[in-house]
Amino acid sequence: MGTLPERKDIPPWVKAPEDLKDPEVLQVQTQLLEAMFGPAGSRIPYIEQVSKVMLELKVLESSELTEIVVYGSYLYKLRAKWMLQSMAEWHRQRQERGMLKLEDAMKALELGPWMK
Helix, strand or coil: CCCCCCCCCCCCCCCCCCCCCCEEEEEEEHHHHHHHCCCCCCCCHHHHHHHEEEEEECCCCCCCEEEEEECHHHHHHHHHHHHHHHHHHHHHHHHHCCCCCCHHHHHHHHHCHHHH
16 A cells, blocks of 8 residues: 555645555445535545645445545544544434434325325
8 A cells, every 4th residue: 555646736735755655544435425525526625635634535346435545644644534434424324314214204104005
């Protein structure tokens, strides 16, 4: 994992090459990416600037999971990884609660056989 990232625009707060070695990697459900990073990843630059890291997203072959690769100094990338894991879990739980509410609403309607 000590290879340089594919990205060409390394932010000024990331020191090449030492901050590009040994990135932190986490996997999240691809369906959560828009909730976490906004449409088309529009919030990624802001998250990078505030966290003082560089992020790279790599969709895995299964396409159900996306790898988030975090580059930066040791403490910043650990903090960013923890924050991203927390965000992903929060959005996953929120989505799950929404599905449970939808199921409850459908049961409450008690659709007759003619509506199914």
